[in-house]
Amino acid sequence: MGKKVYNKLVRDKIPEIIQAQGKQLKTRVLGDEEYLEALLKKVEEEFAELKVDLNVEELADLHEVLRALADALNISHDEVETVRAEKAAKRGGFSQKIFLEEAEE
Numbered sequence: 001m002g003k004k005v006y007n008k009l010v011r012d013k014i015p016e017i018i019q020a021q022g023k024q025l026k027t028r029v030l031g032d033e034e035y036l037e038a039l040l041k042k043v044e045e046e047f048a049e050l051k052v053d054l055n056v057e058e059l060a061d062l063h064e065v066l067r068a069l070a071d072a073l074n075i076s077h078d079e080v081e082t083v084r085a086e087k088a089a090k091r092g093g094f095s096q097k098i099f100l101e102e103a104e105e
Contacts, residue, residue: 008045009038039069
């Protein structure tokens with residue numbers, strides 16, 4: 001039986017799921033700096049998957065990684081929501097689907 005190399009951040013229960021299938025695996029716990037880098041790569045990975053498959057599961061995966069990123073940056077979910085709401089109040093959201101083509105400098 002061959003090995004597949006992943007070298008990526010995975011959800012907390014993935015190792016036990018793999019072990020429950022009778023497979024051997026190798027993991028390690030990342031330091032804070034490595035964890036932040038891995039989260040940023042995971043954002044890219046999940047975003048790429050969402051672009052291919054526009055569904056709630058992929059959106060939830062991206063949301064989960066963004067929540068973990070906020071935690072890693074010591075930013076509370078309430079703070080993210082407060083800043084989001086303030087920006088929406090000042091600059092609006094995206095509900096009107098406005099696409100800016102050009103503007104004078």
